[in-house]
Amino acid sequence: MYPKTIEITEVGTRDGLQSESRFIPTDQKIKFIKGFISAGLRRIEATSFVSPRAVPQLADAAGLVSATRGQGAKIAALVPNAKGAARALEAGADEMVAFISASESHSRTNLNMPIADALKAVEQVAQIADGGGRTFRSAIAVAFGCPFEGDVEPAAVSAIAGTLKGMGVRTITLGDTTGMASPRHVENVCGRLLEDHPDLRLTLHFHNTRGLGLVNVMTGLKLGIDSYESASGGLGGCPFAAGATGNICTEDLVYLMAELGIETGIDFDGVVAVAKEMERAVGRELPGQLIRSGPRSKLHSIEAVRRAVG
Ligand code: COA
Ligand code: ZN
Numbered sequence: 001m002y003p004k005t006i007e008i009t010e011v012g013t014r015d016g017l018q019s020e021s022r023f024i025p026t027d028q029k030i031k032f033i034k035g036f037i038s039a040g041l042r043r044i045e046a047t048s049f050v051s052p053r054a055v056p057q058l059a060d061a062a063g064l065v066s067a068t069r070g071q072g073a074k075i076a077a078l079v080p081n082a083k084g085a086a087r088a089l090e091a092g093a094d095e096m097v098a099f100i101s102a103s104e105s106h107s108r109t110n111l112n113m114p115i116a117d118a119l120k121a122v123e124q125v126a127q128i129a130d131g132g133g134r135t136f137r138s139a140i141a142v143a144f145g146c147p148f149e150g151d152v153e154p155a156a157v158s159a160i161a162g163t164l165k166g167m168g169v170r171t172i173t174l175g176d177t178t179g180m181a182s183p184r185h186v187e188n189v190c191g192r193l194l195e196d197h198p199d200l201r202l203t204l205h206f207h208n209t210r211g212l213g214l215v216n217v218m219t220g221l222k223l224g225i226d227s228y229e230s231a232s233g234g235l236g237g238c239p240f241a242a243g244a245t246g247n248i249c250t251e252d253l254v255y256l257m258a259e260l261g262i263e264t265g266i267d268f269d270g271v272v273a274v275a276k277e278m279e280r281a282v283g284r285e286l287p288g289q290l291i292r293s294g295p296r297s298k299l300h301s302i303e304a305v306r307r308a309v310g
Contacts, residue, residue: 003226005263008253009043009203010036012278013064014078015247016235018048018055024281026060026067032232032274032281033068033075039270044068045076045097045229049084055239062091069094078139080111081121085128097173098125099139102157103146106177110141110240119163126167138164139173139205144189145180147242154192161197171201173229176216178244179209183219190223203227206248208234208287213248214256221262228253233275233286249288251275255295268295 013029029046036044046068052059061077069075069092076095079085088096100118101107107115122138129136143157161172174189181189190202204220204227206213217228234249251271257264272291279286 002221002260002262003224005226005265006221006257007043007203007227008041008250008257008264008266009045009076009227009229010041010232010250011045011205011229011247012036012232012235012250012274014045014047014058015205015229015237016231016233016278017057017282019237019239019244020057020235020282022282023057026063028281029060029064030067032278033064033073034071035270035274035277036232037068037071037073039274040264040266041073041271042265043074043076043095045078046093048078048080049087049091049093050078050080062087065091065093074135076137079125080118082124082128085125089128089132089134093134095135095137096125096129097137097139098122099141099175100160101141101146102143102152102160103149105148106142106146106241109148110238115160119160119167122164122169123167126169130168136169137171137173137203138169139175140164141175141177141238142180142241143174144176144185145178147178147180147244152189154189157189158192158196161193161200165197165200170199171203171227173203173205175205176207177238177241179207179213181206181216182210182212183215186216186219187223190220190225194223201227203229205229207236207245208248209243209245214252217248217253217256221260232271232288233278233291234288235278235282235286246287249275249286249290251288251290255290
């Protein structure tokens, strides 16, 4: 019924940290990424080559990529335009992810340009990635709903995917930027894309804003989708979308997959250890749940518990 194996992409140092106002030192980010690689993650969206004025936390993109590439995982980075692609190429990013929005309003707040111009920018990024021998994919933000416009038509997402395909895109990430998706939207949007573009590989990127993140993953699995993005500790959120909160949490996702018997290649204790370090770095409790509870296999001493004697 479900895929036997899925790929999990860690976005904790990108989506996870992009809204953090206090700059997390590059050395610390490098340590997180090395921890993810040791835990078995093989694709890491490490950072974004965007305007450092738009996202100051990721101004160290080049240093982070050059210090983490070639160490056993594919290091991917978001890239909004040709300038970002040139920076990513120079830093040695393995993969460029050109991102656009499914709604005009989010395209303007996030990229300061209409969708049509953003699509032209994707084409330039594709050419630069191709010329530099890097892999390339695209991500569509607010694909399951826009915080400014509401519902997004599956047909509109499918049309954008069709245009991207014409530029050579073979893998598309569908982003639920502000956690507006429910299983119904996942079925409608992904169903439409799988039908219209059976040759595209889909990756799903959910935020747990309304508590439906893992429920939406279950819906994706039922549709046969075998690639998901998550952030360590459940950190995350887009600074250019109202009401954005954390991504689905890597440890919680790894735990769920283990319970379902779906192979991820990721060591649960390893990702919990990194999440605890991330929690210390941002200085507050993160929303992930397994980081507190531990797995169900962790039993407790009966002596340590108060008895309900009346
Ligand atoms: N990397 C670094 N600097 C960049 C850049 C990039 N990829 N793209 C543009 N810039 C710089 C330009 O060189 C210019 O600098 P200058 O004023 O010192 O000459 C300045 O930014 C403005 O350039 P312009 O092309 O007019 O950009 P803009 O102001 O219209 O912003 C984006 C467009 C795409 C660069 C900006 O909206 C952005 O970085 N968005 C990313 C948002 C994001 O990361 N969202 C979260 C992920 S979903
Ligand atoms: Zn996101």
